[in-house]
Amino acid sequence: MAGAAVTDERRELAAAARHFYQRGWMVGTAGNLSARASAGGFWITASGRHKGELTDKDFIRVDMDGQVLESPDLQGRPSAETSIHQAIYRAFPETGAIFHVHSVEANIAAHWGEKGRLRLPALEMIKGLGVWEENPLVDLPVFENLPHVPDISALIAERLEQERPQIPALLINLHGATVWGKDCTAALHHTELLEYIFRYMVTARMAGLGGYA
């Protein structure tokens, strides 16, 4: 159909969402994705949309304050977690895309976090997340899952101002990971690598490897 094709960032976001949905990381309407828009601000998934079949109408373009710039579906509202994306784009201007998924493994691994940090095992996969040292000690920042999302965003903004995470990711306790990259491809790779690490951590415990190091 002429004129129906989506040629902007939404196409990559919809493809990534389908990919995550198929892996069980974006079941139902859960999770949200965003990418900086060439037209200004960023595109983010509209609230309550099924992630296996997103179309261009399932995204809303907002500015860095979360104000709606463009809403192809007039009924649409930006994701309830838009303020978390704003905090990350603000802290790291080089970020082009942010993906937030809800995997079972991330929520199990969160139980092993202490004092707002989760130590990750020194797997080869860490290199793909930008850490090239031998046997690196990498801590993922962990945030409380407060009932009011802007309160979580405020904690994230405050902490990101003080420290840059060693890898482009953070975890919200018993909720899910938020992962970013310079573009959709990088954010997708980072999400897959981090989720691999969570799977390893859970499987290692089940195999009796204790501290899984």
Ligand SMILES: [Zn+2]
């Ligand atoms: Zn969420």
